[in-house]
Amino acid sequence: MTEVTDLYAARVADGTLQADPAQEAVLPEFERIRSALAEPAKRGLFRKAPPPPEGLYLWGGVGRGKSMLMDLFVETLGEIPNRRVHFHAFMQEIHAQLHEARQGNAEDALAPVAAGVARDVRVLAFDEMQITDITDAMIVGRLFEALFDAGVVVVTTSNRVPDDLYKDGLNRQLFLPFIQLIKERMVVWELTSPTDYRQDRLEGAQVYFTPIGPEARAAIRAVWTDLSGGAAEPLHLKVKGRDVVLPAFRNGVARASFYDLCGRMLGPADYLAVAEAVRVLVLEDIPRLSRNNFNEAKRFVTLIDALYEARVRLICSAAAEPEMLYVEGEGTFEFERTASRLREMMAADWGQ
Numbered sequence: 001m002t003e004v005t006d007l008y009a010a011r012v013a014d015g016t017l018q019a020d021p022a023q024e025a026v027l028p029e030f031e032r033i034r035s036a037l038a039e040p041a042k043r044g045l046f047r048k049a050p051p052p053p054e055g056l057y058l059w060g061g062v063g064r065g066k067s068m069l070m071d072l073f074v075e076t077l078g079e080i081p082n083r084r085v086h087f088h089a090f091m092q093e094i095h096a097q098l099h100e101a102r103q104g105n106a107e108d109a110l111a112p113v114a115a116g117v118a119r120d121v122r123v124l125a126f127d128e129m130q131i132t133d134i135t136d137a138m139i140v141g142r143l144f145e146a147l148f149d150a151g152v153v154v155v156t157t158s159n160r161v162p163d164d165l166y167k168d169g170l171n172r173q174l175f176l177p178f179i180q181l182i183k184e185r186m187v188v189w190e191l192t193s194p195t196d197y198r199q200d201r202l203e204g205a206q207v208y209f210t211p212i213g214p215e216a217r218a219a220i221r222a223v224w225t226d227l228s229g230g231a232a233e234p235l236h237l238k239v240k241g242r243d244v245v246l247p248a249f250r251n252g253v254a255r256a257s258f259y260d261l262c263g264r265m266l267g268p269a270d271y272l273a274v275a276e277a278v279r280v281l282v283l284e285d286i287p288r289l290s291r292n293n294f295n296e297a298k299r300f301v302t303l304i305d306a307l308y309e310a311r312v313r314l315i316c317s318a319a320a321e322p323e324m325l326y327v328e329g330e331g332t333f334e335f336e337r338t339a340s341r342l343r344e345m346m347a348a349d350w351g352q
């Protein structure tokens, strides 16, 4: 079995990672968990199983390497049953299961649902824990308590210090025990690296590929593989009861085609939700726009506005340069701003 520290060192040695003292400093925390779980259970008649190790709540600014470190840790777990999942996706599963359990008239729906989760794993690795939704806020406390009690070790990444979770949220006082629970059962660690590696990786890189063709496709695939760094999953965003789907998502990076996002009946609220959920959007196959696809074009304008406001990085392939995407018919005037924003978003320092 590989130790987390060794795996990190190997990645530095083969040039995949730059050595970063702030990242190195947290490796022993991951290793503490891995080694505790890797120990063969010396369970005898009179020996109680040792208590599970404390989890880890790793927080800090964007692009510092939190998700990368967590993935590295998960890689070292080997046979130890684990699951790495985006926090938002996990909570959606929980809500669906709660819904089902309630149909079955379970008195306390949360207990069997938590037990079901705990049955399959010893480690839950959550990427991007954030709580913005009151329905999440009101159940996480009891959910996590049940998971901890069942011996599950939780590792999570977040952009916020625990005390700022669900900040200014409705009924926040009911949420405070969850913060307390995190502090009791997890080591809270700030990753203070000065480098935003995501920005670093994109610095000077081409982000706008035209025309659409095999070359653009291959280039986009390469950027996506580099940034996402692992198997992606769809991300479902619930917006006013609607299901907005990003077909592939990992590590803050989403990949979608123009038609996925602009060919469907989506509106400003949906694009705001998308812009909020991702740091980088890889958008493929933006066609030439005209009155023939006026609705798609209008949605594209709204999407770019939302991404621009949220300072999301955009990497895309398009049929033409921004200024040549929409050259005739109604809407060309509005599109000038979009073209100019697209230009700006191509700049090396965009989003910093």
Ligand SMILES: Nc1ncnc2c1ncn2[C@@H]1O[C@H](COP(=O)(O)OP(=O)(O)OP(=O)(O)O)[C@@H](O)[C@H]1O
Pocket: 016, 017, 018, 019, 020, 023, 060, 061, 062, 063, 064, 065, 066, 067, 068, 069, 128, 157, 158, 159, 196, 197, 198, 201, 226, 227, 228, 229, 251, 252, 279
């Ligand atoms: N030491 C490093 N050397 C080279 N690349 C790195 C290093 N650390 C992280 N990266 C890369 O930088 C990118 C951003 O890292 P990562 O996704 O882990 O950041 P994060 O802290 O999770 O950011 P966010 O808060 O936005 O989720 C990834 O592509 C990752 O592989």
Ligand SMILES: [Mg+2]
Pocket: 066, 067, 068, 127, 128, 157, 251, 252
């Ligand atoms: Mg991350």
